[in-house]
């Protein structure tokens with residue numbers, strides 16, 4: 001994609017995050033290219049939904065965007081400035097502005113702290129309130145925002161006294177307490193009860209309306225991606241073994257998916273009507289197993305599973321090309 005001076009909230013440029021790990025019984029060193037040359041733009045108040053199976057690198061990308069992991073190469077720009085060239089004040093502002101909501105609301109909260117202690121800590125740390133009285137008022141406001149009412153009751157509770165959905169609401173309240181510009185929501189509904197999932201997605205979308213927060217929404221479930229994007233718009237990016245293989249406006253990707261992997265993810269979403277389900281089936285994948293990220297296949301990394309694979313696919317990696325306006329795909333079916 002063309003390079004320009006960035007005016008976006010976040011821009012990742014040719015981002016690579018590699019991990020060096022022991023490989024095999026002999027303990028030889030191997031490299032996992034968790035993120036391998038990713039370009040990604042998140043606009044102010046925008047939504048980017050990142051979809052892919054477990055192990056495709058999407059959590060690593062989310063953590064790197066949030067400043068929790070250091071890139072091996074490439075750069076991240078926050079409001080046009082590379083985070084590696086920031087002074088301490090600018091870097092702290094970036095870290096406050098990008099918050100993360102992790103997948104597991106059970107592990108995300110300290111079991112020995114009440115909800116008030118959990119939520120008042122970042123307010124004090126970032127000097128957003130002065131004194132306990134102001135902290136109490138702000139915590140009540142946050143609890144009302146995330147639908148935990150009456151707030152006086154929830155403030156006194158410990159995590160074990162809350163349901164999974166209520167805990168995730170506390171985690172979201174903590175993330176938004178410091179007025180972030182971007183929330184990286186990493187599989188925020190995976191570990192909570194199915195009946196509560198849409199409520200959490202609706203809450204995230206409501207907060208965007210009220211607070212103007214941008215999202216990097218990470219999910220393995222195309223059904224969740226479709227729900228979030230249908231209501232919030234934005235961009236869908238599909239990731240496979242460290243690379244973005246398809247990206248474009250959400251509605252465009254949902255209506256006109258091009259990459260065989262995207263089609264397989266869409267195909268995996270259950271449809272209540274068996275007749276529609278039968279008609280929409282794509283040819284089955286050649287393998288259900290994701291190749292080891294320690295020794296990914298050459299050429300197109302999806303070729304060992306792709307029902308449309310051709311000889312060229314095993315030899316050369318397809319470039320990411322624009323096939324329809326704003327809609328990019330990395331697949332030899334579309335590249336010249």
Ligand code: SF4
Pocket residue numbers: 259260261300301302303304306307308309310313318330331332333
């Ligand atoms: Fe399938 Fe080839 Fe396209 Fe890869 S490049 S997705 S193997 S058709």
